[in-house]
Amino acid sequence: MSSPILTALVDLAQQQEPTSVDTDNLRTWILDNVVPLLLLVVALLLLYLGGGRGDNAGVMRRLGGVVIALAVIGLAVTNAGEGIGRWLAGLFTG
DSSP: OOOHHHHHHHHHHHHSOOOOOOOHHHHHHIIIIIHHHHHHHHHHHHIIIIITTTOHHHHHHHHHHHHHHHHHHHHHHHTOHHHHHHHHHHHHHO
């Protein structure tokens, strides 16, 4: 005792092709918009907090942390971590 509506819905569902869900557009948007905005905010904060008082050495210390953070973001975005890991392992395994 299946209803014709239920049969039609089942037939329609079987005809549909599976859709894939990915995050490529979100990743691209974050890399194109959020990362540069965060870099601008960090640069302005560094200039405001350290540059105004003449603490150039403190600004450069903080800038070292920003450079390290950018390197980590670069490794994550380019998927270069595996190659670097293999290179480092090759230094110790001969």
